[in-house]
Amino acid sequence: MRAAAAAISAATTQAEVDAAAKLVATESVRSSTAKQAATKLVRLQEIRLEHASIVTKALQDKLDGQISSQAYAYLEERATALSTLLSAGVNTQLQTVGKAVTSPPLTVEAPLAALKSGTGSITPAAGWVGFPGGCALPAAQDTFRPQPLSQGPSIITTSKLVQDTKVRMLADPLLAKEHAYLLRSAIAEGAIVRDPATPWIWFPTRVMRLGYGWLAGQDILAREKLAADTRDILLAGPGLTLDVRSATVLTAAATSADWIGGLPVVNDSVLVKWIGPLSCMLSDHDNWVDGPTNLSAIHDSAALLAAVAFLKDRPTQSAALSKAALIAVQPALKMITTDGGSFEGPGYWNYQSTALSSLYSTAANVYGTTPVPLPSLANVSKYAIDAATPSGQAVDFADSSPQRMSPLMPAWDSYARKDSTVAGWVIGEYQKARDVRLLWWWTSPSAPRQPVSSRFSTTGLAVLQAPGKTAALKGGVNGSLHSHLDLGTFSYHSKGVDWIVDPGAGSYSLPGYFSSTQRWTYWKTSTASHSTISDSGKNQPLTATAALAVPSPTGAVVDLRAALPGTTKALRSATLTTAGVNLTDSIQAPQPRDLRWQIVTDAAVTITGSQATLTKSAQTLTITFNGAPATAQLTATPAPETSSTGANLTLLTLSLPKVTTTTLTATFK
Secondary structure (H helix, E strand, O other): OHHHHHHHHHOOOHHHHHHHHHHHHHHHHHHHHHHHHHHHHHHHHHHHHHHHHHHHHHHHHHHOOOOOHHHHHHHHHHHHHHHHHHHHHHHHHHHHOOOOOOOOOOOOHHHHHHHHHOOOOOOOOOOEEOOOOOOOEEOOOHHHOOOOOOOOOOOOOOHHHHHHHHHHHHOOHHHHHHHHHHHHHHHHHHOOOOOOOOHHHHHHHHHHHHHHHHHHHOOHHHHHHHHHHHHHHHHHOOOOOOOHHHHHHHHHHHHHHHHOOOOHHHHHHHHHHHHHHHHHHHHOOOHHHHOOOHHHHHHHHHHHHHHHHHOOOOHHHHHHHHHHHHHHOHHHHHHHHOOOOOOOOHHHHHHOHHHHHHHHHHHHHHOOOOOOOOOOOHHHHHHHHHOEOOOOEEOOOOOOOOOEOOOHHHHHHHHHHOOHHHHHHHHHHHOOOOOHHHHHOOOOOOOOOOOOOEEEOOOOEEEEEEOOEEEEEEOEEOOOOOOOOOOOOEEEEEOOEEOOOOOOOOOOOOOOOOOOOHHHHOHHHOHHHOOOEEEOOOOOOOOOEEOEEEEEOOEEEEEOOOOOOOOOEEEEEEEEOOOOEEEEEEEEEEEEEEEEEEEEEOOEEEEEOOEEEEEEOOEEEEEEEEOOOOOOEEEEEEOOOOOOOOOOOEEEEEEEEEEEEEEEEEEEO
């Protein structure tokens, strides 16, 4: 409209005036159409909620015996048709936005009235597959329909995988004892009464334990317990929304239902209460299902497994849901397979490991070759091995806490690629935390691959490995989901000790913890809580990025100019030595600035002159500085918060006032 107004103002001839008037008319239509489309989209959302409410009530009436199965089936068929009209209507309105065309009328009011009254026909929209109580998805070719390639279970495992594992274990006296232990664990698990209010905590593990008892031991009681728990959870529903916890539960419930041969009694409830919300998230292209995050990995994996377990007799819906899930998950897969890590940190790398290993293993069992390719997990295995300390802990950053890397994705990767060295690492992890999937996804192991120095450029991490030592530098991007303002953060493990501690996540219940502004006011997400060099008292810019390089197996470097705005040079390098590691900061700035060098530790700290001594677990580490100006001051002060494990933290700080040029080397040994 501004362009049209400018054209009128600039017109000097009748032809120019006419052209400007035509432009005004066109832009008026475009503006009016956008406004009308917005109003109609709001109405379509209201109808969607009415539709969901009608179907949910009818489902409950059926479960309570208030209406017959035939009456419910009649309503479900009509509701399914209405969902296609709703999705087609949304698509039509969205296509008009930005165009100088007449906004098309809504055509769903009459079908909604027909659904409410129970009379009158509702003809579905062509090209759409509806979901009662949910939304419609584009129709998909039959090749997207997941169909088991063999008899028996197809989610995560197969009858052959279970039988091969059992035969292999019984042939080895030590493994035979492990098999017996797992069967006893299933019996013990079945005797435990779990809290029905928190299934996301216990149900996934319970399914694995009881599932092994049933699949490998034909324990009828384990099967009955699985069936009862799964039925109760699925009938209860996920609550008001399908969040990441409920998606995790749905993945476990689909696995359980598949392993025990199905639970037809819950299929209608699953379709409405669980798949319905998922179909709407997929239809809306919600960032929780098609963003490059762990959230998408978990939701989309749940959608595929639900299609396998609960839509066997609904081929068009099964194909549509599976296709939507396989397409939506691609950004999440690209994020974690590009260099194997995740900018969200090792905690969320682990969080999605069950979902993605379930997705990959199930896709192989129901497609053979997936209709949408799934990228290799080879880099994921590399990250799991190379981004961990000698104690097996992940190099920690972002909203994470100290933990081992999950072996699930590497286990499937070693099985798919027949990589014996990764399999050797996986079986070592099984000794620390039993998980039957690591036995089913079996490749004969060789000596486990040893960690090597690596750069994970997409993740934003450089890790240096030497026998008994690991040093790491953090680069990457600030301001993304679950990240902290931590560019340049340094970590070091030696002598069996993690000397530098990442603060971990703050409380997610803090006001605005995930807001684009307030999040960075909290200590744990701010620059002040990290082991980096910074402008004293200031956060790094939210938009800052830091490139990484690993020029040699013993050296890594990160460019911190964007984290220290106004500097002409800001290189931080870490170099492993025979005795320890050297951390060097080379800074140049046109104007004097106050800088702060800092590490965060849970060790005891003693300062003697310009040297610090850290003591932890009966080990000591000395830190000496070379190149510090005479005005520099070394101090140790208590941190304002504890670590993610509750340990008291100390901030070891070297203040660097009025710096224009400095090359500061901290030697750790």
